[in-house]
Amino acid sequence: MPNDRTATPAGAAPHAAAGGPLKGVKVLDITRVVAGPYCAMLLADLGATVIKVEHPDDPDYARSFPPFVASDDAELSAFFTQFNRNKLGISLNMKTEDGRALLKKLVREVDVLVENFRPGTMEKLGLGYEVLKLENPKLVYTAISGFGRTGPNSSRPAYDNTGQAVGGLWSMNGYADRPPVRVGTIIGDLAASLYAAIGTLAALRQVERGGEGQVVDVSQQDSVLSLTENAVVRYTTKGEIASPLGSEHPFVRPYGQFPCKDGYVFFGGYTDKFWKLTCQMFGEPEVANDPEIDTMEKRFDADVAERRVRPILERWFSNYTKAELEEMAGDVIPMSAIKNIKEVVEDPHIAARNMIVNVPVGAQMVRMFGQPVKLSGAPEGDFAKAPDVGEHNLEVYARLAGLSREEIERLQASGVI
Structure with missing residues (x-):
């Protein structure tokens, strides 16, 4: 790949990554x-x-x-x-x-x-x-x-x-x-x-x-x-023209931004598995069996999602901070704090x-x-x-x-x- 000559010109201070996989290029x-x-x-x-x-x-x-x-x-x-x-x-x-x-x-x-x-x-x-x-x-x-x-x-x-x-x-x-x-x-x-x-x-x-x-x-x-994710195939197959949706997904629900005690979180528990686990986590397992919202396909409906699902989640999330919700969700449910850049820079995981x-x-x-x-x-x-x-x-x-x-x-x- 590289020419045979030395990668770093003679006398030049080699940069920190000079021993990396592209050495010689x-x-x-x-x-x-x-x-x-x-x-x-x-x-x-x-x-x-x-x-x-x-x-x-x-x-x-x-x-x-x-x-x-x-x-x-x-x-x-x-x-x-x-x-x-x-x-x-x-x-x-x-x-x-x-x-x-x-x-x-x-x-x-x-x-x-x-x-x-x-x-x-x-x-x-x-x-x-x-x-x-x-x-x-x-x-x-x-x-x-x-x-x-x-x-x-x-x-x-x-x-x-x-x-x-x-x-x-x-x-x-x-x-x-x-x-x-x-x-x-x-x-x-x-x-x-x-x-x-x-x-x-x-x-x-x-x-x-x-x-x-x-x-x-x-x-x-x-x-x-x-x-642009699904915008092209939505247009070429269905004639749909993508437009602004705020923090919502075109069809996956619940999958977006939700308010909590001190800000906002992303919640993506839209599958039946994650929805059931979320209901259990907040102490209301019976919600998972509600006949109006008991399947992923039903929760994808825009009217159902806004009228039934969102109020439930906002009621649950309003009692907790971003950090508390992340801790509760842990490795089980897809939920993340929506962090400002200060929070990202100081994130221990980013440091790791x-x-x-x-x-x-x-x-x-x-x-x-x-x-x-x-x-x-x-x-x-x-x-x-x-x-x-x-x-x-x-x-x-x-x-x-x-x-x-x-x-x-x-x-x-x-x-x-």
């Missing part, structure tokens, strides 16, 4: 913001050597996103670090002739290039896949965009909200009596990054088997569409899973989300900081591009790097 990350940086960071967390490439005068503008951490005389973005940890950093102006030549030299020595420009941008620079594969036929070229590299909308600009809007998810989120609501996170960017990481690994596997490199083409719209980790931001250690992929053969280590702009220019350009110190200094003075 080298990645050029020329992306910015989240859709792309997150994909490359996942590869870095798993051991790949990821080199973040930024324009020397126009670096990734996510560096200006809050929250900030004070470091000496600077304010550093914890947001930026969260998506760029464990990477090396170089600067490069690909709009210059020397810059384009230098990128080609780097491409010869890496396994993957990740970009998230609008389709056609790299071609305009003379650095499209058809050009770069001449430098390295085994190159995996991962491209993330709003609408993908093909189709009538491929050249349109896009953000995360674009993906949510045109992928159908926005139209489904919110409450029935109100306008649709965007999902409360950048799910379009994140989903595209996840699919891009999967596609990259699949393409690398093909190279490992002796195949050629290829383009991994990931669209935010496609990615969001694939997250090592999902809140310390990452350096300047001189401080900042807690941020960890790596959700847990591999039994790759124990997790510490996480390294995000690179400064061009921090590893000397090491990377000397090792991978074969430049002398004098050449590197000349390119820096002329604004190429």
Whole structure:
């Protein structure tokens, strides 16, 4: 899979995950913001050597996103670090002739290039896949965009909200009596990054088997569409158009949000087994035999669920806190507290899973989300900081591009790097 050369350029501080399963894989990350940086960071967390490439005068503008951490005389973005940890950093102006030549030299020595420009941008620079594969036929070229590299909308600009809007998810989120609501996170960017990481690994596997490199083409719209659960088949089989349902499921009931003494819980005890256990747990086993609600099919009926089932559950739950209900449900009934982010960050189970980790931001250690992929053969280590702009220019350009110190200094003075 990887080229034979050392994964970490000589002199560069190896990142914390350098011994992971992707050790030896080298990645050029020329992306910015989240859709792309997150994909490359996942590869870095798993051991790949990821080199973040930024324009020397126009670096990734996510560096200006809050929250900030004070470091000496600077304010550093914890947001930026969260998506760029464990990477090396170089600067490069690909709009210059020397810059384009230098990128080609780097491409010869890496396994993957990740970009998230609008389709056609790299071609305009003379650095499209058809050009770069001449430098390295085994190159995996991962491209993330709003609408993908093909189709009538491929050249349109896009953000995360674009993906949510045109992928159908926005139209489904919110409450029935109100306008649709965007999902409360950048799910379009994140989903595209996840699919891009999967596609990259699949393409690398093909190279490992002796195949050629290829383009991994990931669209935010496609990615969001694939997250719409049953909406597509409901439309194609029944002509039903999914609409906002609040916290309810389209047909499974009871399965949603219910109030309790100090907030809300998710309760999903809709099967006959779980419904019977729930009735027993709250000391009213006879409710399970009520002829109007004694089967799952009867409880699925929207009118029955609202008129009969919900009042029973709300009466039971109103006497207990979220924590008490979780404790009562234990390993028996699917019920979980609906937690705010503070409660999640401080959750002992999250701690046991090592999902809140310390990452350096300047001189401080900042807690941020960890790596959700847990591999039994790759124990997790510490996480390294995000690179400064061009921090590893000397090491990377000397090792991978074969430049002398004098050449590197000349390119820096002329604004190429």
